[in-house]
Amino acid sequence: MEYVVAAVILLVVLIAGAVGLVVPRMRRRELPPQGGTTTLEKPTVDEQAPPVVVPPVRDEELPPLIVEEKPAPAVEEKPEIERPEPTAGRLVRLRARLSRSQNIFGRGLLSVLSRDHLDEDAWEEIEDTLISADVGVEATQVIVERLRERVRVLGSRTAAEVREQLAEELTAALEPDLDRSLKTAPHDGRPGVMMVVGVNGAGKTTTCGKIGRVLIADGRSVLFGAADTFRAAAAEQLATWGERVGAETVRGPEGADPASVAFDAVKRGIETGVDTVVIDTAGRLQNKIGLMDELGKVKRVVEKHGPVDETLLILDATTGQNGLEQARVFTEVVDVTGVVLTKLDGTAKGGIVIAVQRKLGIPVKLVGLGEGPDDLAPFEPAAFVEALLGGAA
Template sequence: MEYVVAAVILLVVLVAGVVGLVVPRMRRRELPPPGSAPTTTIERPPADETEAPELIVPAEADELPPLIAEPPVIEEPVAEKPALEQPEPTAGRLVRLRARLARSQSALGRGLLSVLSRDHLDDDAWEEIEESLISADVGVEATQVIVARLRERVRVLGTRTVAEVRQQLAEELTAALEPDLDRSLKTAPHDGRPAVVLVVGVNGAGKTTTCGKIGRVLIADGRTVLFGAADTFRAAAADQLQTWGERVGAETVRGPEGGDPASVAFDAVKRGIDTGVDTVLIDTAGRLQNKVGLMDELGKVKRVVEKHGPVDETLLILDATTGQNGLEQARVFTEVVDVTGVVLTKLDGTAKGGIVIAVQRKLGIPVKLVGLGEGPDDLAPFEPAAFVEALLGSDS
């Protein structure tokens, strides 16, 4: 009996030992929770502490997940091009801007009409009329001719009403402006190349701004334009001209600051030929007429440009407020580059409208455009009859 008890105890001890060895190992493999996917352990050889931990990948996965997430794709914002400006038509623009001549009107037109409407015009009255015209920069010679003709008409016709005298004065002033002169701008392409317009003038006349406005005038009339920034002495001038071009979609050719102006002008015309534009406008540096070297350089610009063909227009920008001094400027420029037309700026708010008559009578050069304000479209083709009407104002 004792042997049987000993055998049972020994059996129990053996079973307990086996269970103690097996159960801990079974605990190492825990069953996954219900419904979870089975996993596969990727065994790796022992490594040091710096090695990345082993990866546990779902057994059903075809590919390993990326270790590093790809950066999000950032779309560059598309810069919207500014809307191009559409210059207003030039037809009738001078009539629309007649209010800009209000000060000239009161100083010249109404002053003259008040004298001419007197019951008796003696010598003192006619002298007063002469002084009014001279003070308006009509010029001495032109004034004497106008007054003599008007005095004769009043004497012969015996007119006295304000309306009649006003009409006679308007006719004489219009005649002094030589309405038969050709005031058209030669801006049409020809011979397989664009028309070339050279813009010249002294410092401070508003030349670069007016060059930009001329471009708008041409675009308003249906031309395509390219600017040449040949004023290389002022970087601001090239920047300013380029801004004018960008507003209306016109290209600007420019060179390095202090570069050769003639080279820039040459490249601008070449670019105009390559792109097939109608007109190339070349802005030159503002020059004092008494600087011989600078004037010679301006002549060089024209000669270099003419390697592509003749210059079609050379427009002189004159500040109307400079009065008779502008005539000397015009004379010197004409000798150097053969000016074909005058653009009078700053006629708004001035009593110097008569300078138009003086320029044409003294130089025989037609005034083709007049500036009557600071707005981008305040440059108008010059029309003698409309200009005189604006100067004289209402006859009431």
Template sequence: MWVYIVIAAVIVVLAVALAAYYVPRRRGREVEPPSPRPGVDYQPGVGDDATAPTQQPRRSVQDVGLPEPGDATATAPPAGQTAPEAPAPETAEPAPSIERPEPAAGRLVRLRSRLARSQSSLGKGLLSLLSRERLDDDTWEEIEDTLLAADLGVTPTGELVERLRTRVRVEGVADADAARALVREELISLVDPSLDRELRTERHVEDARPSVVLVVGVNGTGKTTTVGKLARVLVAEDRDVLLGAADTFRAAAVDQLTTWGDRVGVPTVRGPEGGDPASVAFDAVKAGIDQEVDSVVIDTAGRLQTKVGLMDELGKVKRVVEKHGPVDEVLLVLDATTGQNGMAQARVFSEVVDVTGIVLTKLDGTAKGGIVVAVQRELGVPVKLVGLGEGPDDLAPFDVEAFVDGILG
């Protein structure tokens, strides 16, 4: 009996001792609070795994309303976000309108008043001098100076003054009208109406080949613009035209020529920037043959007449084009404001490519209309076209009588 009592007491003592040993150790430990949960206790950041709040009530599929078609709220963005811009509806680009140039016939007559304003020093100066009561040697010297100042050239000026002196001495000059009639007759004779000024731009029927027009000139004369305006002249005459952009050294010239062609529905053959201009010219003529056009007009790079290498390259362009057949026209574009300085240009170009006609640009901006006579005398080829303004249809076929009437006013 006492044995059991002793055993129980020992067990109780051991239990109390164990309790006294473990309880203080557990109380001495620091209890760490639970870690905050991203998405529940704070907004999640970069690197956090967002946990959906378990306290937030969830909605079933049946509780979610679907937007109706055409509902403006269907594309509403979430709170705090900006709605993306709706794409603009696609609209078909309008087809470029094709312009119809005005007829070339009569353009110089229409622009006669503009020409008269720029040539007043020549026409009015001559008429006022010849209308004097007494025509002495000093007056004739003034007449000669007026003609030289108009870039008529020394030889043509001497011829004109001599003829005027002879006719005044024989026929006399009664009044200003008689003086004007006298000067008009002599100027028309000097400009030479007998020269063939027709542009050869008709298609060759015998071999089904288009006419080829090669346009040359120095930089700054308005050559590319002249080619574009010439295309308008031909379109106004109901010709099918194709342009060749052989000025491969200037991308701007190629784009400019293409724009001129697009305005009147004329295609342009172009090559890579810096490519071989002779190759582009050759391809343009070939395309003209394949498309059965009437005329192919080729724009060449502007070049100084003193650059031998560039002039040789121009000769190469012409020779390559002639593999398809003869070139019908070689038009030299000259700036009328350069006066006698253009004569050196004209001589060199004529030697290299056999110029067949002259295009005088900016004739409305100079009082030196005598350049028409001078350049014809120098080259032995006629002025065929004149530029009298900045408008797209201000290139006109040259007409001798209209030109002289414009000078005299």
């Protein structure tokens, strides 16, 4: 019996040992080897399960397709080419702009001349009125003496008669026979060349642009030369005026030699076959000898292409008699051929036109009567006097 019990105990011990050896091996076999690749078992598929049916998606159920649009390349819009109004009769159309000067001539002079009797006091009052309008002392004395003689000889009594005689004397003082045409026509295979000079602040660059419009309105083709290289804004301003009327502008870098830019402008004008080259120069103070000499250099360099046909001096009418000294000095340097009187609408001293012509013998060819682009008019003595006197009688 004891043998049986011992055998059973031995058997149990053997079985337990065997189990202890087998179970750890099975566990190690279930774990993936370190550093190895894990093999995923393919999931079982229930072959009896019905297939999944996906319903078709209708077009209206699809989300909208978003397409990123590339911005269109910017197109530079060219400014619309303007067509300046004709210059014929422009001064008559602008006569209302002379209202301030009309107060001096129309209401001042004519109120005296319409008196029943013109005594010495009346004639002195007439002289004072003309002098205050910047006609000038010498010109005033001549005009008054001639008018007194006509009134005495003709026995004029009515205001209308005296007004007519005054208008004739003022027109005669403006020397209507002077040549006021602008010499801008091409000749000898090159364009007409116009230089524009003047002091700082006279509105020179703006007037250059307006002169270009005057020429284009009268049928000329124009090219601008921006020889005012000391002010970058001047070249920009002139180029803008050119763009408005389809005129090319030749310019150089800021601080470039003005004579070189002017020379290149005329050369370009010859190449393109334009009618007229308008050269804007830097504003010069007439008491700066070096700057005035430089202006003379500009003219000499330009004349390597041929003579300068027209040299216009821009004068500010509001400067009065000071403008006469400016004109005299510029004439000595560059031989001014004509005067453009600007800002005439902003002064009561319209008589400066008479003073300029009598003192210098240089014709006023254009007058500025406003800030608009076409407020520059060819000067017509008779029409100007009628505008100054107005409708008073």
